[in-house]
Amino acid sequence: MLDAPAVIRMTGIRKAFGATQAVNHVDLDIFAGEVHGLVGENGAGKSTLMRILAGFYPDYEGRIELADKEVRIIGVRQARQLGIALVHQELSLVPELSVAENIFLGREPAAGIPGFISRSKAAEQTRSLLREIGLEIEPWKKVSQLSMAFQQLVEIAKGVSIRPRVLILDEPSSSLTKTETRELFKVIHRLKQIGTAIIYISHKLDEILELAQRITVLRDGVKVGSDTRDKWDEQSLVRAMVGREFSSLFPHNHSPQPKNVALSVKNLSRPRTFRNISFELLQGEVLGIYGLVGAGRSELLESLFGLEPAACGEIRVFGERVKIRHPWSAKRLGIALVPEDRRRRGLVLMQSVGRNLSLPVLKYLSSLGFVKSRQENREVAEIISSFKIHAASPAAAAETLSGGNQQKVALGKWLLRPPRILLLDEPTRGIDVLAKAEIHAAIDRLAQEGLAIILVSSELPEILGMSDRILVMREGEIAGEFTREAASAEDLGQAAMAGAGQRLAGEAR
Amino acid sequence: MIEQSKGRDSLKILAALRDYGIYFALVAVIIVFAAVSPEFRTRENALLVLLQVSVTGIVSIGMLFTILTAGIDLSVGSLLAVAGLFSAIFAQQDSPHFNLWLAISVPILTGLLGGLLNGSIIAGAGVNALIVTLGTLTAFRGFAVWYRVNPIYNLAPSYRLIGQSAIGPVPVPVLFLLATAIAASIVLNLTRFGRYVYAVGGNQEAARAAGINVRLVKLCVYLISGFSVGLGALVFTSRLGAAQAISGQGLELQAIAATVVGGASLFGGKGTVSKTLVGALIIGVLFNGLVMLNVSSPVQQMVIGAIIISAVYLDGILKQKG
Numbered sequence: 096m097l098d099a100p101a102v103i104r105m106t107g108i109r110k111a112f113g114a115t116q117a118v119n120h121v122d123l124d125i126f127a128g129e130v131h132g133l134v135g136e137n138g139a140g141k142s143t144l145m146r147i148l149a150g151f152y153p154d155y156e157g158r159i160e161l162a163d164k165e166v167r168i169i170g171v172r173q174a175r176q177l178g179i180a181l182v183h184q185e186l187s188l189v190p191e192l193s194v195a196e197n198i199f200l201g202r203e204p205a206a207g208i209p210g211f212i213s214r215s216k217a218a219e220q221t222r223s224l225l226r227e228i229g230l231e232i233e234p235w236k237k238v239s240q241l242s243m244a245f246q247q248l249v250e251i252a253k254g255v256s257i258r259p260r261v262l263i264l265d266e267p268s269s270s271l272t273k274t275e276t277r278e279l280f281k282v283i284h285r286l287k288q289i290g291t292a293i294i295y296i297s298h299k300l301d302e303i304l305e306l307a308q309r310i311t312v313l314r315d316g317v318k319v320g321s322d323t324r325d326k327w328d329e330q331s332l333v334r335a336m337v338g339r340e341f342s343s344l345f346p347h348n349h350s351p352q353p354k355n356v357a358l359s360v361k362n363l364s365r366p367r368t369f370r371n372i373s374f375e376l377l378q379g380e381v382l383g384i385y386g387l388v389g390a391g392r393s394e395l396l397e398s399l400f401g402l403e404p405a406a407c408g409e410i411r412v413f414g415e416r417v418k419i420r421h422p423w424s425a426k427r428l429g430i431a432l433v434p435e436d437r438r439r440r441g442l443v444l445m446q447s448v449g450r451n452l453s454l455p456v457l458k459y460l461s462s463l464g465f466v467k468s469r470q471e472n473r474e475v476a477e478i479i480s481s482f483k484i485h486a487a488s489p490a491a492a493a494e495t496l497s498g499g500n501q502q503k504v505a506l507g508k509w510l511l512r513p514p515r516i517l518l519l520d521e522p523t524r525g526i527d528v529l530a531k532a533e534i535h536a537a538i539d540r541l542a543q544e545g546l547a548i549i550l551v552s553s554e555l556p557e558i559l560g561m562s563d564r565i566l567v568m569r570e571g572e573i574a575g576e577f578t579r580e581a582a583s584a585e586d587l588g589q590a591a592m593a594g595a596g597q598r599l600a601g602e603a604r
Numbered sequence: 605m606i607e608q609s610k611g612r613d614s615l616k617i618l619a620a621l622r623d624y625g626i627y628f629a630l631v632a633v634i635i636v637f638a639a640v641s642p643e644f645r646t647r648e649n650a651l652l653v654l655l656q657v658s659v660t661g662i663v664s665i666g667m668l669f670t671i672l673t674a675g676i677d678l679s680v681g682s683l684l685a686v687a688g689l690f691s692a693i694f695a696q697q698d699s700p701h702f703n704l705w706l707a708i709s710v711p712i713l714t715g716l717l718g719g720l721l722n723g724s725i726i727a728g729a730g731v732n733a734l735i736v737t738l739g740t741l742t743a744f745r746g747f748a749v750w751y752r753v754n755p756i757y758n759l760a761p762s763y764r765l766i767g768q769s770a771i772g773p774v775p776v777p778v779l780f781l782l783a784t785a786i787a788a789s790i791v792l793n794l795t796r797f798g799r800y801v802y803a804v805g806g807n808q809e810a811a812r813a814a815g816i817n818v819r820l821v822k823l824c825v826y827l828i829s830g831f832s833v834g835l836g837a838l839v840f841t842s843r844l845g846a847a848q849a850i851s852g853q854g855l856e857l858q859a860i861a862a863t864v865v866g867g868a869s870l871f872g873g874k875g876t877v878s879k880t881l882v883g884a885l886i887i888g889v890l891f892n893g894l895v896m897l898n899v900s901s902p903v904q905q906m907v908i909g910a911i912i913i914s915a916v917y918l919d920g921i922l923k924q925k926g
Contacts, residue, residue, distance in 0.1 A: 422812055434813055440810050443873070445874070464795045
């Protein structure tokens, strides 16, 4: 099989977003009739690489050959015509339309009269397409009436309907149960038999190892390993995904105060999000929470900050039992959140840097409801200089700042009046190295000042370097706790990922 | 070098146009009408325009608060009719109910109650503001007609003084407008609440995540809009010396037009009191000037409609360039 010419040969592919090199000189060959597993941490460049192939980023560098002929992929439509189909992580179906209507959306079979659609042709073609991949779904059924799994399979059928040479599946099983995943695998086997090349992206390593003939590992946009299935096992995959030198880059001058519990959480649950979360957080401690996207980490922070209140469980803040139903009640308790999505939740982009910085603490900067603007300006200027926020002036709109400086504003706005408990959700995602280092230094300094800090991050080095203690979350539950000394990248990766297989085994029993 | 400085100059002009274009537009409109119409350029006429703009202006300023939070209040015209009728009940000269203080306070309270109703449904139940106030627009008007089909006349002279007298040369309604504008400016620019209004409109999610009680802010802006309607109703009824159930029809559209011509964004977070005032003045001057030129009423409406659209279009272009 591997002697045949590659369906797709990618050579020296590069793509940068601003200062971040998302994909860096990656070579990748994909053959007909194979399942090629693609793995890596969040942000390793898997999705970017695949989106290049699917025509989303026409400004990539490098060379792509399709069946030995060089092509330049500059558009989604062109990629589709070349036989490249990408099935996304997120569903892109229109729920209120039928299966057939969704599959043929935008290229409906024409009836005799121009402008009209032939329903019978659409139904017939849908039925034969579904039969081909072994699915039995009524073509006129509304997509919203299907289970998640079948919706996912319809999504794949939609991809297959263009008769692709290469089918890219990005986390297709992320929302599926074990039996549903089996259905998916059957479809994949069928497609393989008819000679389709399949690229399968997943965090679930057991699935990759079961399906793939060859596996490629990306890390920080670079290909760090690519080999046939028999050369890999779960350990070696995890090691390749996370292995690197770290810890020295991360300042760690703080130490937890053992007797001062700032936050204690008992059996906290929110339906379909997280279950039975219990932990304690000390003053002066950085508690890292690691896990995959969707493991419930951000949701836990949102509940602790009152954005989406937890359904049941107990929260104590400095020993006092509290209910946190709104962000303003969390703020009153001295809890602050720096959210994951700074553009959506962290900043009012159209407003000035100064107004953003003072927004959460205006109460302390005003008397009788009037803002004391002189004091406000002075304190804002202090934060801007101490935090090295690069802005044309405090009056510059937040949207004009770079990502790193925006993030500094999103964090800095809580520091005019420091909280007692600081919740950080991916505080360094997508920002440049310098800003990253400055934020790490700030975290360490704040912990030294006695703040209790929770750090949610998908970057293992950051979690390992900054935390005093690490919790691993998996599918809404705490799957492990590690001290700073005992934690290793492999252990954390395994606790976060490998467990998916164990859970399925458990369900089967 | 010269090329460069030219470029810089034109950028400066562009920026000035962007920030102050609305003021230039007002001046330009006034100059044009003054040039072609001798009737237009009299002191009496200037005061008349101000008088005509006063009610719309007061209501527009209340409207601005809701629009700043990315909301809207379509019910202002109908609510003005209800508040006007309630005011007139207590202002009738020969009526046993006559009570000047109630005639002044009841319309304000009515406005606040209407605003409370709008605000609690919008902020409390989270229903879209456009839908809620479209509903109350219809319901309030229905109530007004059901309550009193016939106009209420014969309002007491003491009550009519509010709308019909002047201090020096300045009509009292204009003073009400000025006071409203100054108070609103202070609230929006100098208070914490004002900051919250802009933050909620700029990015509601971020405002919530900064620990701001977004619902409370939203409730307050509809209360403010209701208050300004109540004040408008008092001025309107006393100036007219009568109240009727069909008063204030289309007022909501004039108020929205004033804020939007004044550069406010219907998506929230952008807009000022002074520019809203100028927006209301531009529309008022246009109406007045076209009347002076004997342009018929249907043609006036077409001209003003076209001007509203072009003003917002030009504003958009200038913002893109800047």
